Amino acid sequence: MATAAGTASATSFISATFTAPSNSTESLAQNATTVGWMRESGGRGTLTLITTCLLTMFICTWVVIHRRVYRSNSMGQWHKTAIFLKAIVAPEFIAVEGLQEWSQAKKMVAQCAEYKDDEGKSMELIHAFYITMLALRYRVGKTTSRVIWPNQYVWLLRHGFIEWRNHTEWGLLRRDIEDKSNTDGFAKATALVQVFWFVAQCIMRSAHDLPLAPLESMTISYIPLFAVTYYFWWFKPKDIMSPTVINLPNMTSSQREEFEDLAISSDFDDEV
Template sequence: MVARLFSRSNAPASPAAETLVGWVDESPGRGTLSLIISCAFTIFLCTWVVIHPRVTKRPLHRVLHKIALFLKTLVAPECIAVESMQEWSQARNVVKNCEGLTGGGMKIVHAFYIGMLALRYRTPSGYRVIWPNQYTWLLEQRLIDWQDHASWGLSVESIADKSNADGTVKLAALVQVSWFVIQSIMRTAHSLPLSPLESMTLSYIPLLAATYFFWWVKPKDVLTPSVIDLPPMTSSQKTTFEAMAVQNTFDDDGIGQRNSLWSIWHLTPRIFEKEAEDKAAHEAVQHATAKTIGKDVDVEAGPFLVESKEIVLSYWDPELYRSKLWTVICLFGASFGALHLISWKTIFPTLVETWLWRSASLVSIVAILIFMHFEKVVFRWGGPLTMISIISPALYLLGRLIMMAGVIAAFRASDPAIYETYVVSSYWIHML
């Protein structure tokens, strides 16, 4: 196998003077099928294997949610990388907030487990999610004691037992990705071009490596949540506790549209979204109350402006967004489109396809930088900047689809040099 991969093929050495080639059968060099399989397998390891979905009780929802995450990762890996960073940041904050309440016993794996909706409590009609801020509040109110966390299914051993993270799979992914990168470097060192599909595959690697870094200790593929009974509370405590829920979308208590199939596309909400929502509601009440001062208007019957439910396209963690690291994060996010430019001089079947692919690569870079410039993108009119914030992800998606279609269509008439290989026997001699 090694000899076949590294031996010199019979493909022409002067692609500019030769006719483009279509499907190339397997030979002593490499063929179209082996090239596609190698790239597809590497992309699979960089997408499906790296995904750490939230806990979903229903089997159908669980599978569909993971497929939805896979498609999102395939199309926009930089967004998943930033999402993993935001989850990691939230988990760290939860651990920090609970440090004094748990005697330092809470670790980031516990915070990840709670944050992925793996902790539920029973209700007369089903189950509801215990969100990280609710769990912190229970500790603060002394309604629960960290010493009893094992009985809630929060021991490290219990979480590890539920998690399906496999070290062998991680090792296989590391070996395959490393091998793919080495091959690409060696081809470049020998002045051999990479196919557009190989350039796209390379573009996934740094982003998914970052995703794996932030999700390294996050439990993976947990099938069932830990279900507990809430401790006794007063009516006011119960009201406060329930009001702290970030969302009710993922509750499984048979009420309304909760836990519907549409929820498979939703990213797991973060605590800062709830905090921002509560702050906005409080400010709205203060504003409405202030307008009634000096007027013969009952506050409760006053002209409160209740906004309809916002359609949020993106909402970056304010702590990260306002940090000095955000510029670096944006540039790292743009690296996916930028790495495609490795194949800038790649020969496509037609000149139109060549410039369409190049333009799509540049558009994806600019669009993601613009998109990440806005802390929150809401689907509503708010002036010209709103249109820019909404159009930028649409342009990014269009560019990505063109790029993905282009790398596949390119195989019908490709530069024959992408099938050339090189001899590495001399490298082994120098190593010896």
């Protein structure tokens, strides 16, 4: 009896979740028929529907994630997993986070625009993102380090402790950052193809007056947020495995204290 009840419950859940067409396209436009598990023969089945939607949602979340940099790679992977789960539950939060980070990077670029290198070039978004994602640290002792926050880096520039023309010595050469960034062109291309294919399938069904399953409608809602987030993080390095650790220039104790007071948080210093 318990088994029969469980089977009936599962069938009812699937019936409420997936919408399948009847043989008449005209009747589909008027009424949607709810059914149980559909086999793959003769058209798309329930398994294809589920796997396609889950794959698209995975691509719209996991591939787009650009995590911050940790000294410990295991911490970095935990952080990426946490972002992934947050993106599944509330994808709009990731889009807002992308906007905030992009705005912060743009602000830093504007603040550093007057400082040029020997070629007359100033800081670009990729450099600003690299710093804002906590990838730049300074040594404290032989084995420990602390994060250099964006406002601290700007302070060093404005007070003449560093010069932008020497930014390559701080690991901020664009080519070096791109080499450290694990940007997979194949993964990006696969993501775009999958998303465009899924959208095209949904458009074709609508054009033929065929209904979309609730799971398909939910999946479509991820795509605009995926696109917005990807736009904001386009120049942000991806999956940097280790930070750049440098030595601070010499400064007086009062200057060092002023510099350290600008730190936004100490939570990311010397994590294990």
